[in-house]
Amino acid sequence: MTSFLQGNTCVFGLQWGDEGKGKIVDYITEHAEVVVRYCGGANAGHTVRIGGEKYSTHLLPVGIFRPGVMNLIANGVVLDPETLFQEIDGMTARGVAVSPQNLRVSYKTHLVMPWHKQEDAARESSSGESAIGTTKRGIGPTYADKMQRSTAIRVADLQFEERLEQRISSICSERNKVLKVLYDAPPLDWKPIFEQYRDLGRRLLPYVDDVGHLLLNYRKAGKRIVFEGAHAALLDIDHGTYPYVTSSSCSALGLYTGAGVPPQTVQNFVGIMKAYSTRVGGGPFPTEQDNSTGIYIRERGNEYGTTTRRPRRCGWFDAVAVQYASDLCGTTEIALTLLDVLSGLDVVKICVGYKHRGSTLDYFRADMDTLAEVEPIYESLPGWKAEISACRHYAELPGEAKNYVKRIESLVGAKISMVSVGPERTQTLMR
Numbered sequence: 001m002t003s004f005l006q007g008n009t010c011v012f013g014l015q016w017g018d019e020g021k022g023k024i025v026d027y028i029t030e031h032a033e034v035v036v037r038y039c040g041g042a043n044a045g046h047t048v049r050i051g052g053e054k055y056s057t058h059l060l061p062v063g064i065f066r067p068g069v070m071n072l073i074a075n076g077v078v079l080d081p082e083t084l085f086q087e088i089d090g091m092t093a094r095g096v097a098v099s100p101q102n103l104r105v106s107y108k109t110h111l112v113m114p115w116h117k118q119e120d121a122a123r124e125s126s127s128g129e130s131a132i133g134t135t136k137r138g139i140g141p142t143y144a145d146k147m148q149r150s151t152a153i154r155v156a157d158l159q160f161e162e163r164l165e166q167r168i169s170s171i172c173s174e175r176n177k178v179l180k181v182l183y184d185a186p187p188l189d190w191k192p193i194f195e196q197y198r199d200l201g202r203r204l205l206p207y208v209d210d211v212g213h214l215l216l217n218y219r220k221a222g223k224r225i226v227f228e229g230a231h232a233a234l235l236d237i238d239h240g241t242y243p244y245v246t247s248s249s250c251s252a253l254g255l256y257t258g259a260g261v262p263p264q265t266v267q268n269f270v271g272i273m274k275a276y277s278t279r280v281g282g283g284p285f286p287t288e289q290d291n292s293t294g295i296y297i298r299e300r301g302n303e304y305g306t307t308t309r310r311p312r313r314c315g316w317f318d319a320v321a322v323q324y325a326s327d328l329c330g331t332t333e334i335a336l337t338l339l340d341v342l343s344g345l346d347v348v349k350i351c352v353g354y355k356h357r358g359s360t361l362d363y364f365r366a367d368m369d370t371l372a373e374v375e376p377i378y379e380s381l382p383g384w385k386a387e388i389s390a391c392r393h394y395a396e397l398p399g400e401a402k403n404y405v406k407r408i409e410s411l412v413g414a415k416i417s418m419v420s421v422g423p424e425r426t427q428t429l430m431r
């Protein structure tokens with residue numbers, strides 16, 4: 001029996017995002033009653049395939065596809081309410097019911113405002129070579145205001161309309177000075193922004209709740225909870241490849257403050273890693289294959305951003321980077337995804353160390369200056385020709401594929417308990 005059938009589980013990315021967290025959270029949620037998003041915002045794009053239907057979520061927890069499951073957006077998330085309702089309307093139109101019956105939003109959650117998106121886009125386009133390559137969803141500026149405090153707006157503020165009006169007007173007048181001087185951008189008109197957020201707030205209020213208190217009661221009642229991480233450990237604001245990271249605590253460690261639960265809440269830490277590496281946006285990527293191998297992986301894996309449709313950068317599996325991420329997160333088991341993408345290659349390579357300034361580095365330093373200079377040391381393993389997406393049992397995989405799984409498991413140092421060979425729920429092999 002695998003451990004996620006018992007206790008509470010955190011699911012998180014072990015690379016630079018898009019590892020297939022959505023698919024695995026959906027799979028695990030068959031055995032859960034509550035799903036919680038604890039970090040990030042609409043910069044996330046999680047894909048779920050159910051019976052040939054493809055759904056992408058950005059803010060909605062993936063538990064909305066399981067009837068009877070309660071979904072919580074916790075305080076660690078930054079919420080763009082316009083995007084949330086676009087998502088809710090899109091899901092409703094496709095027959096996926098979303099209402100306060102199965103979705104609640106923490107009153108402590110911070111709001112993404114139009115000026116955050118404007119600032120994100122303006123800063124990116126004026127940064128030239130040093131642009132981070134953000135999703136332009138206003139994520140960084142919203143978290144910056146959260147820390148700043150006096151210029152932030154939370155979900156709780158939506159219920160007091162007069163106060164909201166006053167805050168939006170005063171923040172806009174301050175913002176306009178900055179926009180003019182720094183970006184020569186046109187001024188914001190506070191009134192339509194207030195009216196838009198007042199209306200969004202009226203629609204949001206039935207969903208607003210005390211998520212921390214709900215979680216306490218669910219824990220006391222013994223309900224099984226899945227914490228749905230967004231992004232990944234190597235994009236974490238503190239532990240990722242700074243400054244080419246996102247602005248939240250998106251390793252497994254972020255779940256405690258991001259959801260408002262103590263460490264004893266979670267027993268299972270399920271890291272998700274793909275059988276190779278990808279990255280969207282800028283930043284160091286030692287095993288990147290800007291060549292025919294990279295193109296092979298991108299086309300077979302459909303490696304185009306779920307949120308921005310940007311082509312993802314592709315490369316070989318980096319065991320040094322993943323071991324770092326796995327150790328950081330206290331991974332208890334791993335789901336290995338997208339193994340089917342590597343079928344057809346003569347040789348598959350794994351990065352087992354780095355050469356740096358004449359010496360060997362056998363551990364990951366999440367530091368730009370080091371990573372920009374390292375040269376990967378590869379181990380080559382025989383590939384496998386057969387397509388494996390029709391396999392339904394681990395034993396059916398070709399021997400070379402099983403060897404590859406075993407080798408990366410021993411390099412990363414955590415048990416691979418699930419292997420995914422396609423985007424559908426049914427294409428998940430227990431090991």
Ligand code: GDP
Binds near residue numbers: 020047301422
């Ligand atoms: P997330 O952000 O971690 O949830 O991942 P994304 O949804 O952004 O990207 C993962 C992509 O891979 C999605 O299109 C999934 O449908 C797809 N996917 C997930 N697991 C597998 C797999 O094992 N094989 C293949 N071929 N596709 C997969």
Ligand code: IMO
Binds near residue numbers: 132232
């Ligand atoms: P999921 O949850 C992949 C990347 C962006 C950019 C950097 C900063 O789908 O795995 P931001 O807009 O967050 O300020 O951008 O972080 N990024 C992701 N890349 N998957 C994600 O989420 C990402 N979320 C942010 O591409 O390089």
Ligand code: MG
Binds near residue numbers: 045
């Ligand atoms: Mg994604």
